[in-house]
């Protein structure tokens with residue numbers, strides 16, 4: 092059996108043609124494919140605006156900047172996430188306050204967040220970054236209500252959940268990242284994600300002011316708009332109007348642009364996003380049926396409506412033994428995640444073992460199984476069989 096990773100991209104001839112066509116065009120970067128990708132993505136997610144970026148980490152950084160995170164600002168997030176969800180706060184000098192997960196959903200426990208907020212004077216915290224971990228949607232309506240009570244902003248980290256949704260109190264499906272509840276949402280197009288562009292990221296929002304700020308910050312803080320210039324026409328070297336070359340750098344921004352050929356790949360992949368989700372849900376239901384009621388399974392992602400299944404997680408006894416057994420059989424399961432608060436960088440900031448029992452207990456027994464649309468039935472059966480074999484349960 093060939094190597095089976097936990098996640099991988101799928102590239103079709105159509106994807107390759109889309110990239111090659113862009114390489115042969117006049118634009119390698121800042122060309123028409125970026126707007127095409129942004130518009131198609133906003134439509135897919137159901138948000139008003141989308142801003143394509145170099146990667147998901149850049150997206151998080153710009154969100155924190157656009158929302159005005161300053162040194163000392165406290166922001167709440169989950170320890171069970173990729174470090175970038177927390178690091179964006181640190182880039183702006185803010186303080187990350189981790190809060191424990193719900194052991195059933197593996198998501199930030201809103202009740203724990205509420206008690207953090209209740210214990211501190213109003214104004215202590217500035218924002219919350221819920222992460223749709225593994226592809227399971229947070230109940231953002233509930234988070235919005237809580238955030239409004241305490242005047243907080245929300246960045247939804249939807250890197251795992253494009254195509255995912257939750258059911259709101261009106262029984263309506265709300266897509267992850269649609270901007271109806273979070274101020275900003277971010278996505279990644281790293282190859283293991285649902286949509287691959289090599290490196291790539293996206294921010295979605297329904298807020299026009301934030302959208303315009305993000306466009307500026309993506310390109311060095313540069314403005315190219317006669318109505319917004321603050322230097323005079325005379326200074327700019329014009330007579331009646333600003334000359335064609337003129338532009339102003341009005342804020343400290345970055346070069347966080349995506350290239351046109353990456354956007355072409357992303358846009359081409361997006362056309363298959365729905366198909367991919369359907370396949371991921373099928374794979375999840377096969378895992379669920381295979382492991383339901385197995386004595387060695389302590390928890391699993393399960394079959395959850397609206398789950399986007401970036402990952403399928405099982406919690407098991409002797410996780411190390413199983414991990415090594417699977418590797419010896421060419422199956423590369425993975426751990427998501429080592430709790431972020433126990434990374435040496437965050438330990439140095441004062442976090443210690445025992446701070447978040449649910450996250451730490453989850454980490455000791457979690458394993459992400461192969462989950463990607465091109466995983467074949469035979470490959471999945473082989474994975475399941477090897478797990479059963481390891482536990483002598485065949």
Ligand SMILES: Cc1ncc(COP(=O)(O)O)c(C=O)c1O
Pocket residue numbers: 146147148149172173175176222248250251278279280281290291292
């Ligand atoms: C939850 C989460 N947030 C943020 C990121 C960062 O995205 P990128 O790798 O595109 O910078 C990732 C990607 O690994 C992620 O999984």
